[in-house]
Amino acid sequence: MREGKIIRYKIVFLDYWHIGSGVSGGAKFDSSVLKGEDGVPYIPGRTLKGLFREIAEEIKSTLEEKEQEKYQKRIIDTYFGAFEKERGEGWEGGKAYFSDAVVEEREKIGNYREHLYDYIAGTQLENGIAVDHSLREVEVVVPLTLIGEVRGIEKQDKEEIERILIGLTRLGLKRHRGFGRCRIEIVPEEKKEQNKKGKKEIIPQKEKKMGGSPSIPFLPLPPEEAKGENHKRALFWVALKSKVVIRGSTNTEGKILFLDFIPGSAVAGIVAQQFERFEDPIKIFYSNQVKFGDGLPLHPKKPSVVGIRPPLSYFTPKKEKEKGVTKFYNLVRYSWKDEKKIIDKKGQLVQQRGGYLGVGEEGYSLFQLPLNYIQKMCLR
Numbered sequence: 001m002r003e004g005k006i007i008r009y010k011i012v013f014l015d016y017w018h019i020g021s022g023v024s025g026g027a028k029f030d031s032s033v034l035k036g037e038d039g040v041p042y043i044p045g046r047t048l049k050g051l052f053r054e055i056a057e058e059i060k061s062t063l064e065e066k067e068q069e070k071y072q073k074r075i076i077d078t079y080f081g082a083f084e085k086e087r088g089e090g091w092e093g094g095k096a097y098f099s100d101a102v103v104e105e106r107e108k109i110g111n112y113r114e115h116l117y118d119y120i121a122g123t124q125l126e127n128g129i130a131v132d133h134s135l136r137e138v139e140v141v142v143p144l145t146l147i148g149e150v151r152g153i154e155k156q157d158k159e160e161i162e163r164i165l166i167g168l169t170r171l172g173l174k175r176h177r178g179f180g181r182c183r184i185e186i187v188p189e190e191k192k193e194q195n196k197k198g199k200k201e202i203i204p205q206k207e208k209k210m211g212g213s214p215s216i217p218f219l220p221l222p223p224e225e226a227k228g229e230n231h232k233r234a235l236f237w238v239a240l241k242s243k244v245v246i247r248g249s250t251n252t253e254g255k256i257l258f259l260d261f262i263p264g265s266a267v268a269g270i271v272a273q274q275f276e277r278f279e280d281p282i283k284i285f286y287s288n289q290v291k292f293g294d295g296l297p298l299h300p301k302k303p304s305v306v307g308i309r310p311p312l313s314y315f316t317p318k319k320e321k322e323k324g325v326t327k328f329y330n331l332v333r334y335s336w337k338d339e340k341k342i343i344d345k346k347g348q349l350v351q352q353r354g355g356y357l358g359v360g361e362e363g364y365s366l367f368q369l370p371l372n373y374i375q376k377m378c379l380r
């Protein structure tokens with residue numbers, strides 16, 4: 001029995017998914033789903049452990065270089081195991097145990113097993129024409145909820161492991177092509193409380209879903225009452241669970257602009273997916289009475305601080321900018337004589353372009369969002 005905390009979680013599938021068994025279905029289909037002895041699908045713990053490790057590696061890549069080594073040893077090596085070249089003589093592997101994820105309330109499925117599966121066909125195209133003998137059929141599972149657990153977690157690392165678990169949004173075959181979309185929900189620990197008779201009752205807590213909302217950030221917006229009684233605003237936050245590409249134009253060739261924020265037009269498109277549910281959708285989407293604001297980034301280290309683009313009037317000494325911006329000069333507030341005094345004392349001033357200005361109770365701070373460039377290659 002492994003000591004430490006136990007984290008129970010649910011995998012809620014939002015689409016078809018497939019965990020392969022390595023065998024075919026004979027003449028009916030080419031790849032079958034992994035099933036238990038009772039004919040119900042499940043996900044092996046070793047598969048989940050590998051996927052969760054990938055999430056942990058992605059989280060590590062977002063940290064500062066000096067913090068990456070600490071994270072590697074404290075979280076990845078400790079709970080997932082070290083790579084072969086890093087193993088010592090007494091290496092025992094990761095201390096965390098990942099159970100298989102099984103269908104919730106599988107005993108109630110009874111004679112409905114055959115309705116859990118469907119079949120998806122696909123073919124290879126060449127110049128828009130199907131290649132001969134390329135038709136393949138794959139067995140898939142309909143959206144279900146599975147439950148699993150992780151054992152052997154130290155108390156101080158519990159929240160970080162939960163963060164890793166919640167980061168999984170796709171798994172299984174063709175997870176990068178639409179299959180296997182899912183979300184992870186942490187099952188809260190049961191809290192024991194005493195009733196009036198002195199007996200302990202187990203009171204289930206609310207489930208912890210994706211990410212958990214951070215504290216409400218300060219937004220540089222006019223107060224609610226300034227807009228009138230008939231005008232309301234709704235604040236929202238978006239937790240990106242994997243790397244995303246947000247294009248700033250529809251160009252398919254030449255220089256393509258990529259964004260490091262979510263434009264209001266994209267937010268409107270997301271809301272428009274529920275078009276028919278609105279009582280007056282024309283007013284929402286076509287009257288120009290409803291404004292969809294941009295999704296601005298939160299400070300990576302201060303989730304209560306939202307970032308805005310620095311005003312064009314913000315300048316900083318060139319020498320300080322190379323070392324790290326700590327102070328801005330809003331030249332709108334300075335006369336040309338005062339500006340000259342600053343230049344004589346601090347050196348040449350340059351306009352602050354790029355990055356985000358964090359606005360919080362503690363003042364201003366400049367931060368950048370980490371961006372990665374990935375290019376797909378096709379080898380013939």
